[in-house]
Amino acid sequence: MSASSLDLLFDFLRFPSVSTNPARKADVAACAEWLKRHAESIGLEASLHPTAGHPIVLARNEHRSGRRTVLIYGHYDVQPEDPLAEWVVPPFEPVVRDGVVYARGATDNKGQIFAHLCGVGAALREGGDLPVNVIFLIEGEEEIGSTHLEAFLTENRAQLAADVIAVSDTGMIARGTPTFTYGLRGIASLETVVSGPRTDLHSGIYGGAIMNPATALSRILASLHHADGRVAVPGFYENVRPLEDWERAAWRELPFGDAQMLEITGAPALFGEAGYTSVERTWARPTAEVNGLGGGFQGEGTKTVLPREAFAKLTFRLVPDQTPAEVIEKVSYHLRAVCPEGVRLNLRPGHGGKPYVTNPHSDFGKAAQRALARAFPKGKLALIREGGSIPIINTFKRVLGLDTLLLGLALPDCAAHGPNENFPIENFEAGIRLNRALLEELA
Amino acid sequence: MSASSLDLLFDFLRFPSVSTNPARKADVAACAEWLKRHAESIGLEASLHPTAGHPIVLARNEHRSGRRTVLIYGHYDVQPEDPLAEWVVPPFEPVVRDGVVYARGATDNKGQIFAHLCGVGAALREGGDLPVNVIFLIEGEEEIGSTHLEAFLTENRAQLAADVIAVSDTGMIARGTPTFTYGLRGIASLETVVSGPRTDLHSGIYGGAIMNPATALSRILASLHHADGRVAVPGFYENVRPLEDWERAAWRELPFGDAQMLEITGAPALFGEAGYTSVERTWARPTAEVNGLGGGFQGEGTKTVLPREAFAKLTFRLVPDQTPAEVIEKVSYHLRAVCPEGVRLNLRPGHGGKPYVTNPHSDFGKAAQRALARAFPKGKLALIREGGSIPIINTFKRVLGLDTLLLGLALPDCAAHGPNENFPIENFEAGIRLNRALLEELA
Numbered sequence: 001m002s003a004s005s006l007d008l009l010f011d012f013l014r015f016p017s018v019s020t021n022p023a024r025k026a027d028v029a030a031c032a033e034w035l036k037r038h039a040e041s042i043g044l045e046a047s048l049h050p051t052a053g054h055p056i057v058l059a060r061n062e063h064r065s066g067r068r069t070v071l072i073y074g075h076y077d078v079q080p081e082d083p084l085a086e087w088v089v090p091p092f093e094p095v096v097r098d099g100v101v102y103a104r105g106a107t108d109n110k111g112q113i114f115a116h117l118c119g120v121g122a123a124l125r126e127g128g129d130l131p132v133n134v135i136f137l138i139e140g141e142e143e144i145g146s147t148h149l150e151a152f153l154t155e156n157r158a159q160l161a162a163d164v165i166a167v168s169d170t171g172m173i174a175r176g177t178p179t180f181t182y183g184l185r186g187i188a189s190l191e192t193v194v195s196g197p198r199t200d201l202h203s204g205i206y207g208g209a210i211m212n213p214a215t216a217l218s219r220i221l222a223s224l225h226h227a228d229g230r231v232a233v234p235g236f237y238e239n240v241r242p243l244e245d246w247e248r249a250a251w252r253e254l255p256f257g258d259a260q261m262l263e264i265t266g267a268p269a270l271f272g273e274a275g276y277t278s279v280e281r282t283w284a285r286p287t288a289e290v291n292g293l294g295g296g297f298q299g300e301g302t303k304t305v306l307p308r309e310a311f312a313k314l315t316f317r318l319v320p321d322q323t324p325a326e327v328i329e330k331v332s333y334h335l336r337a338v339c340p341e342g343v344r345l346n347l348r349p350g351h352g353g354k355p356y357v358t359n360p361h362s363d364f365g366k367a368a369q370r371a372l373a374r375a376f377p378k379g380k381l382a383l384i385r386e387g388g389s390i391p392i393i394n395t396f397k398r399v400l401g402l403d404t405l406l407l408g409l410a411l412p413d414c415a416a417h418g419p420n421e422n423f424p425i426e427n428f429e430a431g432i433r434l435n436r437a438l439l440e441e442l443a
Numbered sequence: 444m445s446a447s448s449l450d451l452l453f454d455f456l457r458f459p460s461v462s463t464n465p466a467r468k469a470d471v472a473a474c475a476e477w478l479k480r481h482a483e484s485i486g487l488e489a490s491l492h493p494t495a496g497h498p499i500v501l502a503r504n505e506h507r508s509g510r511r512t513v514l515i516y517g518h519y520d521v522q523p524e525d526p527l528a529e530w531v532v533p534p535f536e537p538v539v540r541d542g543v544v545y546a547r548g549a550t551d552n553k554g555q556i557f558a559h560l561c562g563v564g565a566a567l568r569e570g571g572d573l574p575v576n577v578i579f580l581i582e583g584e585e586e587i588g589s590t591h592l593e594a595f596l597t598e599n600r601a602q603l604a605a606d607v608i609a610v611s612d613t614g615m616i617a618r619g620t621p622t623f624t625y626g627l628r629g630i631a632s633l634e635t636v637v638s639g640p641r642t643d644l645h646s647g648i649y650g651g652a653i654m655n656p657a658t659a660l661s662r663i664l665a666s667l668h669h670a671d672g673r674v675a676v677p678g679f680y681e682n683v684r685p686l687e688d689w690e691r692a693a694w695r696e697l698p699f700g701d702a703q704m705l706e707i708t709g710a711p712a713l714f715g716e717a718g719y720t721s722v723e724r725t726w727a728r729p730t731a732e733v734n735g736l737g738g739g740f741q742g743e744g745t746k747t748v749l750p751r752e753a754f755a756k757l758t759f760r761l762v763p764d765q766t767p768a769e770v771i772e773k774v775s776y777h778l779r780a781v782c783p784e785g786v787r788l789n790l791r792p793g794h795g796g797k798p799y800v801t802n803p804h805s806d807f808g809k810a811a812q813r814a815l816a817r818a819f820p821k822g823k824l825a826l827i828r829e830g831g832s833i834p835i836i837n838t839f840k841r842v843l844g845l846d847t848l849l850l851g852l853a854l855p856d857c858a859a860h861g862p863n864e865n866f867p868i869e870n871f872e873a874g875i876r877l878n879r880a881l882l883e884e885l886a
Contacts, residue, residue: 185647189745198709204831207732207760208724209704211714214733218664261652266641271654271785281651289646290657291748292739297756302632302793304758305734313740315747317650342714350745388647
């Protein structure tokens with residue numbers, strides 16, 4: 001890695017390209033423009049594609065027939081910097097401390113996608129060419145659901161024709177451990193609103209005579225799980241593919257398990273579906289989670305109201321072969337069945353994405369694993385799934401017909417989406433090596 | 444009622460004496476000063492007593508030995524005028540529409556206490572004396588918990604010696620129906636906080652491996668009630684005094700019941716403890732209510748976090764012979780017992796007040812009822828309890844050793860504490876008659 005690579009990464013990180021914030025629209029656009037110019041500066045042909053939201057950046061080397069084409073996907077938009085007070089450095093003024101870069105986007109995803117650009121830049125500088133045709137597809141709306149990417153893929157299918165897709169936007173199981181992710185959970189979301197009286201009421205004058213929406217909501221949410229942690233929605237596990245024996249055996253050998261999960265989360269104890277380890281529960285078993293709930297008086301002290309409404313934001317993580325539509329239908333049926341009398345239940349399904357799993361033992365899979373082993377020569381390769389969801393992977397499969405190789409560079413403590421997001425310089429360097437090895441192995 | 448009585452009430456109502464708002468401190472003080480001068484103008488000896496908060500106004504006629512002393516309590520402070528946008532008239536510019544006065548404080552409590560002053564003023568004007576010794580005790584902190592009243596009562600016990608207390612700060616069951624309130628519910632409050640991981644976590648990466656605090660809170664709250672509406676805390680009903688047969692019979696005859704409760708609340712249906720009517724449930728049965736709850740993401744859309752914490756603000760309305768300490772102890776024990784593993788439970792007891800009930804058939808109670816019947820000659824007297832709590836009534840009993848007669852002039856639709864608070868002139872006039880009849884009947 002040249003010193004200028006890190007300087008350039010810092011320039012990239014300084015853009016507050018928060019895609020969800022309308023006030024940052026010009027910053028997002030400026031970041032895309034900078035990215036396009038940078039791609040040109042390393043010898044790629046680059047273009048900027050406006051959408052109804054934020055622009056998409058494309059860049060490619062000179063393609064030659066007869067060799068493979070690799071599409072490298074990433075995103076230049078970042079999560080909001082809240083809660084600002086918990087950052088130990090300003091989120092858009094990157095600094096290095098003890099060999100680690102701190103900044104919003106350092107890992108997710110600027111640091112990772114920029115390592116790929118640096119790898120390509122170095123190869124072009126040193127050899128004048130790459131072993132494969134490369135297409136960079138870098139969007140500005142990943143953190144807000146990739147709203148305009150599917151239409152773009154559909155309209156530019158020919159221009160984006162490739163053999164395989166590579167993405168560095170997933171995790172490493174531990175520092176120095178090359179990690180190949182062959183599965184992701186899907187997601188289904190459902191906003192649940194329980195309403196009762198016309199307005200907030202005096203809890204002295206009316207308390208006892210009507211169903212309290214917050215109580216009704218609590219009963220509904222409590223009905224989502226059995227006491228032993230299993231999801232209690234009838235039929236929820238119907239289409240869940242059991243873990244394979246080799247997966248359970250391999251995962252037991254990983255340098256990541258219950259102890260690390262307990263330490264990272266800081267929870268008083270682990271808890272989950274009986275009969276599974278933490279890793280199995282988060283990677284290969286579905287969940288029902290409350291992401292937020294609210295209703296009535298939330299200020300300091302006491303206000304004796306009987307709230308007119310209470311809500312919960314629910315998401316369900318899905319595993320093969322569950323589908324968002326099927327799960328939302330089963331959950332909705334269940335919630336309506338358990339909702340007490342005396343209140344109204346309003347269910348609002350939100351975004352969804354199918355779970356994803358590929359065969360890690362395919363030719364491309366094996367090539368990717370060799371590249372990872374070259375980038376992190378000291379670690380033992382880990383074959384994992386992940387608990388998160390990257391809905392765009394399914395879109396790539398559906399629209400472009402392509403499998404995606406997930407070559408993560410994010411450490412468990414990278415604080416993506418949180419305060420003090422960080423990316424070790426050693427991962428940045430490994431990412432550059434990974435890119436060069438990957439293009440060679442895929443060739 | 445003389446025309447000037449209404450003009451003077453309007454002057455009283457024009458003071459924005461919002462006790463909770465520090466910016467209104469001078470307005471509150473000016474209102475107290477005005478009240479003292481008014482009491483003097485009708486022939487009473489009046490004094491202003493500063494406290495660390497807002498001043499207390501005392502006024503008395505010339506006391507003579509050998510006759511009874513009646514302490515009339517009220518308050519000149521009012522609730523904030525929010526939400527201002529929902530008022531059809533400015534809250535501190537009283538107007539009369541269709542025989543009804545609209546203004547903040549019109550019912551609660553300026554209109555009601557001023558009717559008592561007008562009654563005393565008229566009696567002094569007409570007869571030169573009253574049939575009893577009267578002490579007016581009018582405070583400026585009722586809406587903020589009567590913070591400094593108990594100390595004042597303790598310090599001025601001798602000066603405040605009386606035979607009985609009269610308060611007009613409760614409700615009438617219906618327009619024109621003389622209403623004697625002989626019981627109030629008590630209150631106990633408990634803030635409940637469930638915490639788990641160190642920070643909000645990514646619900647994809649960690650979901651399934653730890654107990655979600657929002658789920659744990661939901662289970663805890665769901666455990667507060669049986670499905671049929673009974674509170675499920677062990678021992679909760681242990682000290683609950685059963686309703687007497689005459690109460691149930693009398694309440695069934697009232698012009699207020701399930702139909703009115705349904706209409707006023709706007710709830711889809713009534714719901715409550717099996718075996719009781721709405722009126723019985725709200726006046727004579729204890730409750731467990733969630734006044735507010737929150738945790739995790741509450742904004743628009745989706746944020747896939749596993750919240751670090753979730754909270755609920757609980758209050759319990761108590762009936763004789765429950766006590767706040769006993770109920771908080773039982774509830775705390777129950778909540779700790781049902782709290783799932785994997786989270787921490789933090790319980791913070793808040794303010795409490797005992798329930799209150801007097802014998803409506805005592806000599807003073809019967810005198811008060813005769814006075815009410817004279818003030819509202821067309822209606823059938825209603826003997827009721829109320830669901831709300833007036834903690835100061837217990838303080839009077841404890842510090843001064845006196846029972847309180849609750850002679851309400853507030854209609855169900857008076858909008859106390861809300862926008863468009865109002866007080867019919869006919870209730871103001873009845874309040875003046877009530878004061879004169881009361882002092883005669885108590886003599």
